[in-house]
Amino acid sequence: MLPATNKKRETEKVWPRRRNLFSSRLARQVGWLLMVGAAWEAVARAGIYPPILFPRLSDVFVALLAEVRGGEILARTGWSLGTISLGVALAVTISIAAAALALGLRPLRSLVDALLNVLHPLPGIAVLPIFLLWFGTGAPAVLAVVVFSCIWPMVQNLLAGLESVPRTQIDAGRNLGLGRARLALFVLIPASLPYALAGLRLAWARGWQTAVAGEMVFGAGGGDGGLGWFIYKRRFFLEIPAVFAGMLMIILIGILVEHVIFGTLEHLTVRRWGMSRTE
């Protein structure tokens, strides 16, 4: 049934998988970090600066260990993560609704654009004072600020993603008789996933920044509060190694989320499908 020439096409090339690149790049980065760490330790030991302002790196690790054992830093981290996760989840829900409305109803598109242009440049922390009045002190205000700062990058990326869907893929979907709902569900959403993931990444990063900053401006009532509040309190008592330990915790969480959660998510989806723009 098949022509003889069909045999030939099996030799056509398929993309090779590159594995060593990541591990060698990682090794190089770790090497650099070790050198920077060693330099820090050497400068601190040289006694040029007062140890209260510039502690040894080793003391920072000792403090981190002590805080982990004592349990406070973990509780604070958990509190921050809870706030940010909830904030990002709310922001994503609102953003999807906004993008869907903008897509479904043309006049709303310009409304969303207008809000985006006006409110996107406003840092979340700038609205904290007024949010404290509206939502009350402590957790609710910080949560509201996190939601506010996450929504705009998310909405912007969702809309950009929807606009970037290749015309031919939309036509191919319409050719199959897909209506608006099925076209959105089966074509527009998967096709704009790279942008949605980029938006989620950005939202998460902004959420962290805003939450930590917000907790410092106004920590929390009673025994509550996140990593920002932790750092602020330790600085108040001049426990500088513990201040650095708090920062180290933020870095560790950041790396974990970036490489483990977002990295895995990307490898399972857009990288596997060859849709990633950063490959």
Add this chain to the structure above:
Amino acid sequence: MGMLPDYQQAKKTTPLLVVNSLHKRFPAPGSGGDLTVLAEVELAVHRGEFLSIIGRSGCGKTTLLRCIAGFEKPSRGSLRIEGREITGPGIDRMMVFQDTEQLFPWLTVLGNVEFALQAARVPRRERRARAVHFLEMVGLERFLDYYPHQLSGGMKQRVAIARALSVRPRMLLMDEPFAALDAMTRSLLQQELLQLWQQTKATIIFVTHNIQEAIIQSDRILVLRPLLPAGSTGSRDPAFIRAAGGGAGPVLNPGLGSMAALIDNPLPRPRQPDMPGFGVIWRQLHRLIGLEVGTRAGLVAQPVAEPAAQPVAEAAPVST
């Protein structure tokens, strides 16, 4: 071993597709006026026919195909498939695009075809076997689990053809599907498409700007020309009409419409560029398209010197 196209018999029955007095205008950017891309297109396509649409870029080939596909609404006139007015896209007219991005990158080769079958409401149990069957027809049975980005351009177009054929459309609409491919892959895919056409008895409308491709593949060739600017006397000029209709040359459409000519291609299949009669049609099309210096698309015709296999041209290609 019927090598003669079935459409010769089908011609006696009602046509599959009838295009009546089709005009298509788009709003012209800036000026506020309209830009007419297609005018006075009259066409009847029969079951099993392989029709090519050829012409210079910008003469409305793709627009005509997109009107048939239902992506564009006609500004005037009508398009009917099996007597029903075409109101929008549908799986009875499957399009294969030039763009290799037409596959869904998040679905595998098999997934892309199965998705089409799902959209066509084929029962779940039958989908897989049918998808595999059509992918075997294009020789991709070993690549079922590959993602589109792992395939070459030619393989992607094969998947697109398999996906389009799998829903058993009334007609296959192909918009320069091989234009982005290298010459060797292109020629290979042309041969395969002809085999698929004969196996499936599909009706194909194929847009191309490649004269040789059009002659090798099609039963009939529709030559489109760019429309003259509004207000120009153009072909109404008696001299033009005399030149167009005079002598022993092909009879052209002297009107103002988009159709320069609709010619039959009687060459026996399989066709090669060096076979007798090929050159005659090639030169005729070359001239009709307006590729010769000093001519205007389809308006000035020189008599054809060779007496061999003179194709019949139709001035008013409306089927009766």
